[in-house]
Amino acid sequence: MNKEKTIAANPSFWSDLFQTGIYKRSQGRTVRQVTFAAIFLLLLLAAWKLFETLEGAKGTSWYTNGLEYAVPATLLGLGMWLSYRLVNYPQFADFLISVEAEMNKVSWPSKTELIRSSMVVIFLMFFLALILFGFDLFWQFLFQAIGVLQRSGPPAN
DSSP, X not given: OOOOOOTTTOHHHHHHHTOOOOTTTTSSHHHHHHHHHHHXXXXXXXXXXXXXXXXXXXXXXXXXXXXXXXXXXXXXXHHHHHHHXXXXXXXXXXXXXXXXXXXXXXXXXXXXXXXXXXXXXXXXXXXXXXXXXXXXXXXXXXXXXTTSSOXXXXXXX
């Protein structure tokens, strides 16, 4: 027996979509707020791009006055409601709650350890860049010496 349910076959998804309550209000609050903010930011950028596109359509035959404001605002409002409901949908909310619980178990480095590790990484990046630059110069010199590459000089007038 398959216990997984698809969204289309799950009647509680559609009933949960139109509720106003918050699922497990006190759990996973931070990660749910950050997830909602990220989705909202994406929706805001999409609505702004749609606004710019519709505003550029002024003067075309299908353009209606005020369309560049109404359509993005409506889609933004619907998107906000869907994202609010998504972070409170029981299966997704349980996932976000467990993510926050796992993130609380992470051993984060101290400030000095973070700075020290960052300096090591930055030093190694520059060191490897210099080594690769040296290899590039060596192979360029070798290929020019055997005639595979032409020497580049100032352009002839």
